[in-house]
Amino acid sequence: MDKFLGPYPYKTLKKWISLTNFISESVMKMLQPESGQICAFSEVLPVLAGKHTKDRVEQNLPRYDTECKSYAEGLARLPKMQLKAGTEIRFTEIPKQMYPHGATPEEITRHSLDLSYALETVINKRYTNQPQDVLGELQFAFVCFLIGNVYDAFEHWKMLLNLLCRSEDAIGKHQVLYTSLISVLYHQLSEIPADFFVDIVSQDNFLTSTLQVFFSYTCSMTVDRSLRKKAEKFKVHLTKKFKWDFEAEPDDCAPVVVELPEGTLTD
Secondary structure, three states, X not given: OHHHOOOOOHHHHHHHHHHHOOOOHHHHHHHOOOOOOOOOXXXXXXXXXXXXXXXXXXXXXXXXXXOOOOHHHHHHXXXXXXXXXXXXXXXXOOOOOOOOOOOOXXXXXXXXXXXXXXXXXXXXXXXXXXXXXXXXXXXXXHHHHHHHOOHHHHHHHHHHHHHHHOOHHHHHHOHHHHHHHHHHHHHHOOOOOHHHHEOOOOOOEHHHHHHXXXXXXXXXXXXXXXXHHHHHXXXXXXXXXXXXXXXXXXXXXXXXXXXXXOOOOOO
C-alpha cells in the first residue's frame, strides 16, 4: 500500500497537527467550496453578458472606445460581477446586528459591548452539538490564508476571533472552548510576524486591542481558575515574545482632553 502514497514532509507533521487539530472531517466538508478547490482569488463571472457593444448598449453602459474622464466613471464602466457558484469557501456568516430584534436601548448597549449573543448565534447556526467546532472554522480560515493566500479567509479569521475574544458571558459558559482557543492562538501566532497585524495607516494592532479585552475578561473570579492561569501565562508569553503591551489603557477608554477657546471660562 505504501507505494501508492505520496511523499509527506514528516518534519512539519507536528506543526500541521497543531494548526488543524480541531478541523474534523465534518467541519472541513461543511466549509470547503463545493468545487473542492481553494484559490487565492475567488472566481467571478459577469452578472450579465457584455462581450459585445450591443450588450453594453442594452445595459446602458458606455462603449469601451469612448474616453474615460474620471476614476468613478471608470468603475461605472466595469460590468457587475458575482462569485462563480461552488467556488466560494462556505464560512459561517458573522451577524451584522449584534443584538436581538426588538432589543431595548439598554440591551443594545450591553450586546454591543459583550458579543456573547452574536457568538451564540454563530454556534447555534452550525455547532450546537459541538461548540468547540467553531475553533475548527477558526483554524480552517487561518490555514486557507497561511497556505492558500486567501485574503478573505484572513478577514473572516479576524472577525471570528474578535467575536470570541469580546464575549464575556460566553467565556464563563464555554470554558473548555476558551481553554482550547488559547492553545490554537499560541500555535497560529508562531507562524506570522508580530508586525503583520499592525495597520499601516493607523498603527493600531488588531491583536493587542482584541486580546487586551479577552485578558480583562479571563481575569474575572467567575472564570475557572485553570483558564485564568492559562490566559495569564499566554499574556506573559506574548508580552515577552512580541513586546506587546496589554496593560496600557485602550485608546477608546482614555480621557479626552478638550481645549476651550480663551475667555470661555469666567470667574
